[in-house]
Amino acid sequence: MADAAIQIENLTKDYPFGFLHLKTKRSLEGLTMQVEDGEVFGFLGPNGAGKSTTIKLLVGLTFPTAGNARILGKPISDISMHQDIGYLPEQPYFYDYLTAAELLDYFARIHNLRGVERRERVDRMLKKVGLETARKIQLRKYSKGMLQRVGLAQAILHDPRVVILDEPMSGLDPLGRREVRDIILELKREGRTVLFSTHILSDAEMLCDRVGVIAGGKLRGVGAPDEIVGIQAHGMEILFELLGVAASTPRSAALLGTAMKTGNRYRMHVEESELYATLDQLRETGARILSVTQMKASLEEFFMGLISADRAQANAVDVSGK
């Protein structure tokens, strides 16, 4: 599609290893997907799934073994493409002898920003990431969260149309994560395309228009977070508490047998078709219903399912190989 901000076709990456680099390990296999213009796309997967490999290929830090990708219609090998992208590396580290202002000024010069515009842009970015008071402190004295913020500032310094963030919430405290989330949402409001990798599932569910799930170097699914989770949606969860008198009856005791007690509260899982009958029974026993929630498999469970399937497949291959 011509409108896609990022278009990836059959992207494959093998890394050589061994003493003479004669063997290769496949880190990414035939990745084909696209990120639409203006959307926030979450790239999800467990560690070692191929998320960073994909991102490094996109920003030109590594070179594909096969396949190709285009960003805003330009091939990733085209250096002019880099003018329109911003990139935050995973666990970013910058020249520690520079201050935040000096680092941003350096990158602004690389982007050919000049004079007053350069200074204004640097000031604006430092303010945006909340580092204006720490602008003259050398980066060696920065905490991990502050470095992450500097990393974000340098990624969006030049007003890129596509922003690629590798694990932007990694290692941040809840406040830091919220700040990064706010910046991503602001980028979305400004109409920019954001691709970010993460294994923090709630962040992806909260921010993403669509997510792509990758495991073992292969893409396992692309869609809205709900769609992906919906693959394994099942059952309802009832949260209730029982009054002291009612809890001692035989009927309530039978119900309690299928519920899990946490403090004074009970949690019960039932099939959707049995929900109303169970609620009636609970009410008859004098239970007070606190909440009813549809149970969805979390993305974490989705990952676990994928990994288990991979292991089962690998074991099957081993057995048949013998």
Place this chain on the structure above:
Amino acid sequence: MKRVGVVALNTFREAVRDRVLYNLVFFALLLMAAAVVVGQVSIGIEQIVIVNLGLSAISMIGLLMAVFIGVGLVSKEMDKRTLYALLAKPVRRWEFLLGKFGGLLLTLAINTAAMSAGLYAALFYVKHSLERADGLALVAIYFILLKLALVVALALLFSCYTTPLLAILFTAGLYVAGLFVKEMRGVHGDKMAPALQTFLRWLSYLLPNFENFDVMASAAHGRHIPAALILQNTVYAVLYGAIVLVAAVTIFSRRDLK
């Protein structure tokens, strides 16, 4: 090319803010002071002692900086991953490499200039005047700079594809081998196989010829240094350095930054 300059200035700033650098310069100034003392007790040959010791100090400190900082130019950026954010910007890999090379060269030039000023101050202190012949030391200093440029290029090349330790060993090894190219060309003897003699002769032309850059003795003794040698060394350093840098760029442009 503008980005080459931006990277070069940042490399220069890094070197200036590196405290190790000041230790080296302090050590060089200490050697100059020693030259003054030794010169004062060497009646009649003060100039020879001061110029020899001073130029040796400039060369040695320059070499240490060229090898150790040169090897770290690329490998340190890869180890610390400072390179990642930079190369995702519109910077070509050759621009990065040339910028790093230029930045260190600028650092070496300024350090060499400062140490040369120290050398001439020492000479003036002992002789109470400077003569035309003292200008010969400037030619020797220029040759030292050319030599350092070649060493930086070699260090950069090795650091593009091997570990820092091996890159130091390879650079230092090539430098030492390059001091003996004339001997390698002149090897004759009944005990050595003709094939080996031919191999050594060919090898001597491939190795960087650092012997030609050493005119310290001439400068110290006030002997004339031919203009042809200045031109020859300049052309040689530029061509050899360019070939080494092209090789470095070729390797680095294909390297995956994992």
